[in-house]
Amino acid sequence: MKENPECGALEKRVAELEELIARQNQTEKMLKDSEEKYKRLYFMMRMICDNVPDMIWAKDMDQKYIFTNKAMCENLLNVKNTDEPVGKTDFDFMPHEVAENFQKSDLAALKNGYISDEIKFENWSFHVVKQRLSDSDEKDIGITAVIRDTTDIKREKSEKIELEKKLRQSQKLEAIGTLAGGISHDFNNILTAILGYTEIALEEVDGESGVRELLDEVYNAGIRARDLVKQILAFARQTEQELKPIRLDLIAKEALKLIRSTVPTTIEIVHYFKSKSLVMADPVQIHQIIMNLCGNAAHAMEAEGGTLKVSIKDAVLGPQITDHYPDLVPGFFLKLEVEDTGVGIEEKILDSIFEPYFTTKESGEGTGLGLAVVHGIVKSYGGEVFVTSQVGKGSLFKIYLPVIKSIGTEKRFDxxxxxxxxxxxxxxxxxxxxxxxxxxxxxxxxxxxxxxxxxxxxxxxxxxxxxxxxxxxxxxxxxxxxxxxxxxxxxxxxxxxxxxxxxxxxxxxxxxxxxxxxxxxxxxxxxxxxxxxxxxxxxxxxxxx
Structure with missing residues (x-):
């Protein structure tokens, strides 16, 4: 029986179709396997990217997000779902000015192929690395970036620098303390002779003699010098001070004499002492307060000159003021004001001037401890320090100390x-x-x-x-x-x-x-x-x- 040509052709066609279907099934299987493989790879990549602290993203040529990791969404874009940024730009998540800066940086990376930069966003600091993306034909298809939050690193570095600075300062102060101890020993020996022989001379002169008045001045000056040495030693050893009723105006007068001899003649010193009230304090520390405040005022005016005003007056603080300051209680106070017409203090640093080691002076001109010491002393007395300042016009420091009713007497030789x-x-x-x-x-x-x-x-x-x-x-x-x-x-x-x-x-x-x-x-x-x-x-x- 003769073979039917049509049947042979049909069989051939069926065989070809079967082969085609087999190849298609194989292709589909390979495609499915490939999809599964890439899904697994994407999942692994997603898992890896979402579990690193660095922020990672990718954008297309229109600067629209095509990928963002968890850290990027939570820390910078402020969204929870990593799919939410896809198809959107920086302008959908950031302030306009910030988004513009980000996109300018993206364009620079696309142009140059790679950039590494440091950027700031609000109170954060970042290190950004951006890389141009290309396909297998080397056609540009987008940009990717890794952003590392360096805020803590920079803070730690800053804190380390600050600690090293404080350590150096502490070592300087320790050296000053050691030097102070040696000087104090020799100086006290000299003062022993001055005060001792003055006492003997006072015993031998007539009570109404003019010489006695002069010797009294020598004796009182010697006592003040002794107290100054105590201040040096207290600074060196951080010892507790002796509190007693004192008149601030008497100490201020002596301090201003010393200030007058050390500041330029272009600085006029004016004082108004209208109170003889007593405060419970250490005279050496009060002297230190006045010297620090007046010294700072003089420094602020040394270039152009000006006027240093020091006033002491009585004051009453009511609950409307003291309620805002936990360490103050309503009552009678002594108010010490130190005002200058110098360069003033910028408003942004006013809150920092009482911090230890904070200083606006050039290196070598100050320790940054003066106002911190003043603040600490005043607070320990139950008082408060207030400061107002205007750049180019000067500063005003007001110190309030609680007064006491006890009657004190001046130290005289008897x-x-x-x-x-x-x-x-x-x-x-x-x-x-x-x-x-x-x-x-x-x-x-x-x-x-x-x-x-x-x-x-x-x-x-x-x-x-x-x-x-x-x-x-x-x-x-x-x-x-x-x-x-x-x-x-x-x-x-x-x-x-x-x-x-x-x-x-x-x-x-x-x-x-x-x-x-x-x-x-x-x-x-x-x-x-x-x-x-x-x-x-x-x-x-x-x-x-």
């Missing part, structure tokens, strides 16, 4: 207030002038005094004649053997011998350590007769002598 005795005292100091002064002071109080200017010689004397002395007064800082070591050696020979240790400054030895080691009292230099007499009498009486 020879009738000293305590007398008749015991035998060994006085040791390597400074001949102070040894002679100590002997004269104590002998004028009725005591018998033997002096030595060498700790080694004093110890040798004590070895052979320990029984004749009722008390030993020794300086702390001496060559060959320090006062504390001399005291211990003497107590080995005679354990019941009372010892008073004198010092102008000693970081090495505290009064607690001294008492624990048998020393009965500390006497700070400069030596004041009344204070020395009181200490000597108390130690001798406690010893039963």
């Amino acid at each position: 020879p009738t207030e000293v305590l007398m005795g008749s015991e035998h005292i060994l006085f040791v100091d390597d400074e001949v002038t102070i040894a002679r002064l100590g002997q004269r002071m104590l002998e004028s109080l009725g005591y018998r005094v033997t002096t030595r200017t060498s700790s080694i010689e004093a110890l040798e004397l004590f070895k052979y004649r320990a029984d004749i002395f009722d008390l030993v007064i020794t300086d702390m800082t001496m060559p060959n053997m320090t006062g504390d070591r001399l005291s211990f050696e003497m107590m080995k020979i005679r354990p019941d011998i009372p010892v008073i240790l004198c010092t102008g400054y000693s970081k090495k030895f505290s009064d607690v350590e001294a008492l624990e080691n048998g020393i009965k009292a500390f006497q700070m230099k400069p030596l004041i007769k009344k204070e020395l007499a009181k200490t000597v009498r108390k130690v001798l009486d406690d010893a039963g002598l």
